[in-house]
Amino acid sequence: MATTASFVIVSRNDIPIYEAEVGSAAKKEEAAQQHQFILHAALDIVQDLAWTTSAMFLKSVDRFNDLVVSVYVTAGHTRLMLLHDSRNDDGIKSFFQEVHELYIKTLLNPLYLPGSRITSSHFDTKVRALARKYL
């Protein structure tokens, strides 16, 4: 498992709808904030890059210092973004695919307004479990 990893789902309106610090490193508030900044900045790159490929998994699109941003763009232009310091593309890809499935399940909930925050604790638990498994 990566020592540092931060996972964010960003809706098509560029609003983060799910955030999780999934790294095994000691959680520091300062670092978590920096992660958010990096992920937020990476959106600029994703926005151009997403249209250059038909693949959903964009691999690592951006980096800052030794942190890398990997992105997975769904068909609805929801972006699953992972900030990590390990180079484990396969694991990350599997992680993204599984989370995508989970996200679709959330979307299917008639009470969920697409684009609003995902507050389901079940989703959170599952995502964290997937992170432990793949990252």
Add this chain to the structure above:
Amino acid sequence: MEPDVSIETCSMIRVAVLPIGPVPHALLRDYAAMLARHSRIELASISSFYTEHQKSPFAHQPWDSGLLQFKFLLGGSPPSPWEDFQSHRKVLAVIGICHCPSSPDLDEAVDLFGSACRGYASALVTRCFAFSPGDSQLEDGQNREDNLVLFPPADMQTQELHLLTMMQDIAASLLMEFEKWVLKAESSGTLLKTPLDSQASLSSEEVIKAKKRRLSRAQKTIGDYCLLAGSPVDANAHYSTALELARLTGDYFWYAGALEGSVCALLIDRMGQIDPVLEEEVKYRYNSVIMHYRKSFIQDNAQRVSPLSFELEATLKLARFLCRRELAKDVVDLLGTAADGAKSLIDASDRLILYVEIARLYGTLGYQRKAAFFSRQVAQLYMQQENRLAAISAMQVLATTTKTYRVQSRASMSKNSNDIISSHADSGKTHNQTVLSLFESQWSTIQMVVLREILLSAVRAGDPLAAWSAAARLLRSYYPLITPAGQNGLASALANSAERLPSGIRCADPALPFIRLHSFPIHPLQVDLIKRNPARDDWWAGSAPSGPFIYTPFSKGDTNDNSKQAMLWVVGEPVQVLVELANPCGFDLVVDSIYLSVHTGNFDAIPISVKLPSNSSKVISLSGIPTAVGSVKIPGCTVHCFGVITEHLFKDVDCLLLGAAQGLVLSDPFRCCGSPKLKNLVVPNISVISPLPLLVSRVVGGDGGVILYEGEIRDVRISLANAGTVPIEQAHIALSGKNQDAVISVSHETLQSVLPLKPGAEVMIPATIKAWQLGLTEHEIAGSKKASGSMGRPPKDNSSPMLLIYYAGSLASEQQSNNEKVVPYGRRLVVPLQICVLQGLSFVNARLLSMEIPADITENHPKAASSEVSNNEVSFPERIDSLVKIDPNRGSWGLRFLELELSNPTDVGFEISVSFELENSSSDDSLSNTKTRIDRDHSSRVLIPLEHFKLPVLDSSFFMKDNAQANGPSGRSPSFSDKSTKAELSACIKNLISRIKVRWHSGRNSAGELDIKDAVKSALQTSVMDVLLPDPLTFGFRLSRNASKDENGDSDTHNVSSSSTSPVVAHDMTRMEVLVRNNTRETIKMSLNITCRDVAGENCVEGDKATVLWDGVLNDITMEVPSLQETIHRFTLYFLVPGEYTLVAAALIEDANEILRARAKTTSPDEPIFCRGPPFRVRVMGTS
């Protein structure tokens, strides 16, 4: 590293611009700006200043198209250790700026300039420009030979022209100096070194190497000067040589430098004509530049000096060159590499410059988020330098990021974005997606961090307003994410900032509280406005919904329009708007003042101050006075809180609430304070109209409400005063509401007589009201109230009647702007008559009591009775003293009472008196002076004697008041049916009941009437006929001793004398007579029977054991009694046994007419009509 580098930087001549002597800041900036306009001097324009001393080394100088470029460094810069490596880093000229008025001594200025120039050893040309000199200075200056240039005071254009000339002169001088330098360098050669070259240990090998390298370095430098001189072709030639030589000597660093120069020469040669081929070439060469810089990295002196900054600069130069949207990927890669390099940079300021440049390039590329990210990195680096200037820089850099992070101050927000938000908010029901877009980029963590950093840097920079604004934004937007302790910290930050601010300062960013529009109290009923209909006399009609239905489909369109533009305010009359404040934070909030903010300028808002405890919300009423006719727009409130005045817009909060409803923003501040959800309120168009009259009402003597017992009658006086500034010319009173009939009278005339009512005038209007009966439920309410002991408060219900007073000023119409004549509005004053009806005497039961006491047969009483039987019984009011009376028509003692059982559940005593209105006397006939008193919590029975109502004559008029046919002798008419009988009956009962009045008094001034109609009606329903109508025949018995004289001549004087004591004695002939009276208007034929019964009820006249003997006829006496006459039949009885006997007369009426039948309630016409008199008692004494 240097900021703002590009490939062309190599061709720019550095000029230090230094202020000489004191120069005001603003002026210095103006002069520098003037200079900066001349940063490009064309070669063609300087030819007149140029003199070729010897053959120019710049053989290919493009005199017609080339130019010299200047880079002005205001304030100069320290010499760079890399000056030798890149000539453009040298400061080649120094320009002093002197402001003559502030430095009068020119010599001193020249000295100052000279010493300033000493710091720039590399400067080839120095000039000191002295602006706006005085006359003496001008004179002085003309004799000078030094490099002081005086600019005579002139207008802007002339000065610019002067400056241009001087710059061209400088350019020419520089050009000549460059030629000199190059010629010298070519001939003698110079030693060129960089910090990279190891100084300490020059081994023999190194010395040889250095010698070899010297030539290439010299060529590179000459190339640099060619570039500066604006001759790219010459430069290119020299660079090519230098490249060749550097490659041979392995001097990578200088190789890279020469390569950079050659690219610059290439670009300048092409004069900005960029084509893809050239772009590829530049990219290729620059990649090579970067590679060679990297190659030149030497491990052993890496701690001291590193070519890394050159590598990064080259990267940035290339990125800047490529910086276009299409090449974004390349640029991003380059910038990514550059950013990675930041870690290895030794100098912190280099890192700062690098991040600044990266941020700028990303910004140029349109990657605002990336730009913001690096801007924040810059700010962080600034913050690490713990000083005020750095903090100011950090604050300013962060301010540029706020737009991207969507936390910008409202002051810096563009008008455009505001409009978008407002249009969203106005439409109310927006599509989900557009709602979402309103809350785009809600990266709350990031936003909070940025705001916190702005706050921190503002505090450190000593900018209290910026700090206040940041703290306000932080607190307002992110309070749910901040711990109470943090919220307190922010509150104190706000307070601390406010202390340093001048009082009354405004800030664009609102802090707390949250304010939303609660409601507009649509006109209080007292000042209701009515559109006047000038065509009608009742001008108010038509404005209020007419007809029984609240909703009519036809008026729908109208009402919709009205609701949107319904708000009308009147000049000079205070208005109120309810707003709700919420303080969702964990500290007590003191709002020093809050008032409606109106930008239309015709509204005086009245400020109030509010205290909001933590986590609370409050609805407050804000008031103000419209001052001029026009429209009023209320976008929000102005709040003075935490020492700063801010404007809180309603639409912002509406937006927030909309987002909260969708789950997009963190929390609804009102909900978390426990305030209920409000409907989205549409702000009406408010227009102000010119002054109208204003009536105010007051019920005289009854402040709260009149408390009345059921049925109580009271006079009230209503005082009306004109509180407006316009006289009232029309007025009308109408009634409305429930229980309207409680208002017995209102004096319309009083009001009409005082018109026009001048401002300030007052009028009293008397009105009489009568309390209504409480319904069943109201009784219960009253009962429960009583039980709970809150009797004093009148129950809040709307059962009271209301007086509607329509009034208006003069009809003179105003001229509106659109030339439309508009009649000024009328008004309606609603005066609710606050009547609180308390349960008074309550009616329990009504019964008709009826009994007959057989009359003793005496000589006198029947006589007295018969004397009274004289048709107009009604005219004997003196008989009313006693309640037990002889029924004049029947002759018996009759008791017939209406018994009313009343209970008094109240806590006061009541006195009851009963009176009737008799039929043909208009005055009230007080039945008795005795009053029945009912104490509290007691009940009592009131008896109302009823025989007074008995009609003297049984005639058809009673039954057939409106049916003439029934009177006809022809017999029964079909219309004389049961139905009409019933109708007549009920009419008759009504008539009867309306004549009974039960009045009560309580205390000193409560008086009223008991409403017993229904009760009496039900009690009388069955027996009204008996009560009201006399029997057709009246029978009476009497001893006829006196009469016998007239008839028979038998006189029994003993008996006469003893009759008073013992009228009838056994074993004696007792003469009697039966008196039959016909009460109808027809002659009645009948057969009369007289029976005598003993105590046991046995007939004692007939049969085996008869104890009474008789003389005369007792049975089947046929007699005919004329109308309203009496007939007497005499007989004699002989009682064998003393005791009590009862005499009863009965008659069988022959040929009865309809009236009699109706009276007797016969069912079939053949049924015999039997008429029976009341029993008469005979006490027979023994003889012994």
